[in-house]
Amino acid sequence: MLYKTKIQTLSRNPFLLKRHFSTKPKREAPDPTQTICKIMASTPVAALDTALDQSGVRLTPEIAEHVLSRFQNAGMLAHRFFLWAATQRSFSHSVRAHHATIESLAKIRQYPLMWDLVNTMKSNNSLNVETFCIIMRKYARARKIDEALYTFNVMEKYGLSQNLVAFNGILSALCKSRNVRKAQEIFDKMKDRFEPDSKSYSILIDGWGKEPNLPRAREIFREMVDVGIKPDVVTYGIMVDVLCKAGRVDEAIGIVRSMESSGCEPTSFIYSVLVHTYGVENRIEDAVDAFMEMERRGVEADVVVYNALIGAFVKVDRFKNAYRVLNDMDSKGVRPNSRTCNVMLNGLIGRGRTEEAIKVFRKMHKVCEPDADTYTMVIKMFCETDQIDMALRVWKLMKSKRFVPSMHTFSVLINGLCEKKDVSRACVLMEEMIEKGIRPAGVTFGRLRQLLMKEGRDDVLKFLQQKMNLLVKEPLCD
DNA sequence: ATAGGGTTAG
Numbered sequence: 001m002l003y004k005t006k007i008q009t010l011s012r013n014p015f016l017l018k019r020h021f022s023t024k025p026k027r028e029a030p031d032p033t034q035t036i037c038k039i040m041a042s043t044p045v046a047a048l049d050t051a052l053d054q055s056g057v058r059l060t061p062e063i064a065e066h067v068l069s070r071f072q073n074a075g076m077l078a079h080r081f082f083l084w085a086a087t088q089r090s091f092s093h094s095v096r097a098h099h100a101t102i103e104s105l106a107k108i109r110q111y112p113l114m115w116d117l118v119n120t121m122k123s124n125n126s127l128n129v130e131t132f133c134i135i136m137r138k139y140a141r142a143r144k145i146d147e148a149l150y151t152f153n154v155m156e157k158y159g160l161s162q163n164l165v166a167f168n169g170i171l172s173a174l175c176k177s178r179n180v181r182k183a184q185e186i187f188d189k190m191k192d193r194f195e196p197d198s199k200s201y202s203i204l205i206d207g208w209g210k211e212p213n214l215p216r217a218r219e220i221f222r223e224m225v226d227v228g229i230k231p232d233v234v235t236y237g238i239m240v241d242v243l244c245k246a247g248r249v250d251e252a253i254g255i256v257r258s259m260e261s262s263g264c265e266p267t268s269f270i271y272s273v274l275v276h277t278y279g280v281e282n283r284i285e286d287a288v289d290a291f292m293e294m295e296r297r298g299v300e301a302d303v304v305v306y307n308a309l310i311g312a313f314v315k316v317d318r319f320k321n322a323y324r325v326l327n328d329m330d331s332k333g334v335r336p337n338s339r340t341c342n343v344m345l346n347g348l349i350g351r352g353r354t355e356e357a358i359k360v361f362r363k364m365h366k367v368c369e370p371d372a373d374t375y376t377m378v379i380k381m382f383c384e385t386d387q388i389d390m391a392l393r394v395w396k397l398m399k400s401k402r403f404v405p406s407m408h409t410f411s412v413l414i415n416g417l418c419e420k421k422d423v424s425r426a427c428v429l430m431e432e433m434i435e436k437g438i439r440p441a442g443v444t445f446g447r448l449r450q451l452l453m454k455e456g457r458d459d460v461l462k463f464l465q466q467k468m469n470l471l472v473k474e475p476l477c478d
Numbered sequence: 479a480t481a482g483g484g485t486t487a488g
Contacts, residue, residue: 096479099479103479131479133479134479137479166480168481169479169480171480171481172480173480175481199480201481202481202482205481206482233482235482236482239482240483241483242482269483271483272483272484273482273484275483276483279484303484304484307483307484307485311485337484338485339485340484340485342484342486343484343485343486347485349486372486373485373487376486376487380487408486408488409487411488441488443488444488
């Protein structure tokens with residue numbers, strides 16, 4: 001109640017951000033990590049071992065993990081480093097380092113090398129079920145369903161038991177890669193062997209919900225209850241989400257009430273779904289009510305619910321309320337994150353409030369670690385307001401932080417440059433993008449092609465096209 | 479890495 005009046009009577013000054021974002025950005029990686037990363041980034045592969053040998057760094061498992069996570073999108077490099085490190089005296093890789101390298105190799109589809117590592121782990125006696133879950137998930141994401149199933153089936157040959165964890169692992173891998181049908185098939189075939197638990201059912205319900213197939217999701221939920229497995233707070237949360245996404249908010253509320261009466265307390269997770277859904281439907285009063293109900297029940301708001309509430313206000317153009325929520329977060333000690341920033345920026349940019357967006361970006365980007373989307377939005381905004389120089393400055397800022405731009409970040413800037421007929425700059429970026437292994441969207445490439453043809457630069461076009469043909473057809477990363 | 483939520487872009 002109090003909260004509602006508070007949000008309605010707002011401070012005049014929308015820029016209270018200094019107060020909200022007083023925390024320092026993240027800690028830095030330890031120094032030896034930097035040394036190694038620099039060597040890896042600047043040394044030709046053939047000379048890498050020697051350069052690493054001469055670095056004088058005393059390796060620890062922690063440092064190795066840091067380095068591997070830095071290069072997780074550069075699978076070959078990560079693997080080279082892994083092999084080099086393994087030869088160092090009185091050093092051995094952690095299980096997590098093995099897993100990280102397995103993931104890196106799977107990303108670039110170097111499956112034989114990946115299995116080599118599995119065998120290494122077997123002889124180390126460090127293999128576990130998680131190793132196989134990782135591999136199953138990677139195969140499923142690469143649309144290699146048979147290989148995922150093979151991985152599941154081959155576990156026992158590696159001395160691991162095919163237990164419920166593994167069973168849920170394969171179900172999850174299949175559902176997450178949009179193969180619910182297959183997951184359901186496996187489930188039906190093997191459920192007697194594994195005694196499914198609430199997780200098994202939750203995985204399937206979520207899978208059907210994302211299909212989307214609400215009737216099937218409902219059916220599995222019912223089956224779960226029928227066979228005597230109690231839905232827990234996660235299962236309820238999934239059902240609420242599935243129903244809300246299907247536009248059945250009324251029914252979702254019914255679930256919330258039923259969980260209350262069965263002694264299962266809703267969490268901030270569930271409220272974030274509700275607040276978000278009301279926001280999407282422009283039902284700001286209901287969104288605020290849901291948020292207040294949560295507070296009344298003593299459930300602590302986390303950054304996600306706050307973001308949903310901010311998004312709801314932004315959607316109906318009530319920015320002052322949004323700033324007030326930021327204030328509230330600050331007083332409760334909940335730190336905003338990159339999405340908080342993105343919700344604000346997206347709203348401001350969408351309403352043409354460019355100046356304000358710039359101010360918010362200036363203040364927030366120091367605190368909330370912008371993500372690729374933050375940069376994409378800001379660069380796009382500058383392109384569309386005819387400030388390409390500013391767009392380029394943000395690009396440089398991003399690069400100076402060694403931030404890796406996404407395909408979309410490249411796209412908006414290339415499009416902006418094309419718009420300005422700055423073909424040469426656009427081409428340089430296009431080349432950089434392709435070189436990084438990122439496949440440009442068809443329209444982006446098409447636009448540049450048109451310009452190049454108009455200017456008679458068929459040579460450049462041919463060059464870019466050839467480079468692109470070297471790219472694998474499917475994306476290498478996920 | 480056996481289960482769930484919030485933004486945008488394309």
